[in-house]
Amino acid sequence: MPSALPDGDVAPPDGALPAQALEGLGRRPFGVYVHVPFCATRCGYCDFNTYTAAELASSRASPRSWLDGLRTELALAASVLGTPPPADTVFVGGGTPSLLGADGLRDVLNAVRDTLGLAPDAEVTTESNPESTGPAFFEGIREAGYTRISLGMQSAAPHVLTVLDRNHTPGRATEAAREARRAGFDHVNLDLIYGTPGEKEADLAASLDAVLDAGVDHVSAYALIVEEGTALARRIARGVLPAPDDDVLADRYEQVDRALSAVGLHWYEVSNWATEPKAWCRHNLGYWHGADWWGAGPGAHSHVGGVRWWNVKHPARYAATLAEGISPAAARETLTPQDRHLERVMLELRLVDGLPVEVLSEAAQKEAHQAAEEGLLDRDALAGVNGRFGRCVLTFKGRLLADAVVRRLT
Known part of the structure; x- marks a missing residue:
């Protein structure tokens, strides 16, 4: 959940949505995102809306006031949506949700269940920092109804973790993944970051070996992005560290894809690999x-029927606003057809099934065929079969240049 909020239109104090946004509600997948804004320490590369205890010491914000606000916002959501569809997916992110402990995460899920409801086969995910987990934690949240765990590993190399200001012991992430599996979780994800200054090919290879040894069914791997205003950005600006190199990032991505594909973890989104479709993250697919x-919580973003809005950032203001009976939305926007088309191309093109070619303009379809000639899109997928329209599916080369392909198709 990035810390900077965009500009937008004034959001109504009661959170009401226009009637057209509610049309079709329930016929589309419906998810709930819960943002936990608390962290024990601040990682040097992180630009998310998070706060340490020291940063909140002068305010009245606390996990308890945050949870009270969360319950109030979820009740508001139920009211705004009328007859809300039960959530198909719930994703508790942060921040560090595992700092709430098993009991706190149980309270979070109960708040969703009591207000919006859960579909019988709902996917329920929580992010966790390996250092704030253990066997009892995993057993507790599994019993509470969580079905999926996402653990922040980033790297197995101590010097890479030091550059990232990650405060966990190498090896703890993979041990936590094993503990989660022993607690009954079928779906466990490990997050990696590649391209950190000072990371060598051998460092990433060791990280990948550790991930594979943990036996997880899902891996997310992201190129390091240097966000303005972070400690990492300041160190690079001062020349203390080199900036990530695009060619090196491409090599690292190829290394990740090759290692994961070799053992049956196949890409289904540019930065995500899984053993089979039922291991795909359904919430992110939404x-x-x-x-x-x-999206509930400080700084969380929501989207219903083409209307998008985002909450105030600070936990103290978030809780105080809701205590006054006012929506915590800071601003919102109504997406135009052009906006929605652009976002569809940007997002669906990243998926293994790609984008239906018929949604593109005639000019963009010509660009798609040219991109296929250049090896960026799969020729066979674009051609279609049995008279059916084809799909724009990225090749490996296309994945490396996905942003450029999007620009050509829009």
């Missing part, structure tokens, strides 16, 4: 397919 979701 984002990529433009579904509906309510």
